Amino acid sequence: MSTQKSTSAAQQMYGDIAPKLADMTDDLLFGDIWARPGLSHRDRSLITVTALTAQYRIEQLPFHVGKALDNGVTSDELVELITHVTLYSGWPAGVSAIMIAKRVFQERGLLAG
Incomplete structure (x- = not known):
């Protein structure tokens, strides 16, 4: 079983030059904000x-x-x-x-x- 997560759009677009920004996009923006239950x-x-x-x-x-x-x-x-x-x-x-x-x-x- 692979532990590597699938490559997100952010990782594909700019993960090579801004890996932290891509991680924040995945984890904070889409993983947290978009996942909140209020909307x-x-x-x-x-x-x-x-x-x-x-x-x-x-x-x-x-x-x-x-x-x-x-x-x-x-x-x-x-x-x-x-x-x-x-x-x-x-x-x-x-x-x-x-x-x-x-x-x-x-x-x-x-x-x-």
Whole structure:
């Protein structure tokens, strides 16, 4: 039996140059914060996509749009979320977020083209 844990997305993306940051992402962010009982993963995904859109953190959005879909948020709900937060966060942030969401939806076969 192997004692090595599977390689996480954080380990794959930046674990080679920032192993401690990758460990913190795995253990603190996803292992602790995302595991707390106060909110469902679905709710945490809605909050995270909203915050990333509002703060124009487009580098993180593809992962979290996909995670939201995995956590039961529908593509229609994500479009509505982004549309709503655009009026509060700014047009460029909203348009960038919707284009990222569109790409993730296409990659997952949720949209034609």
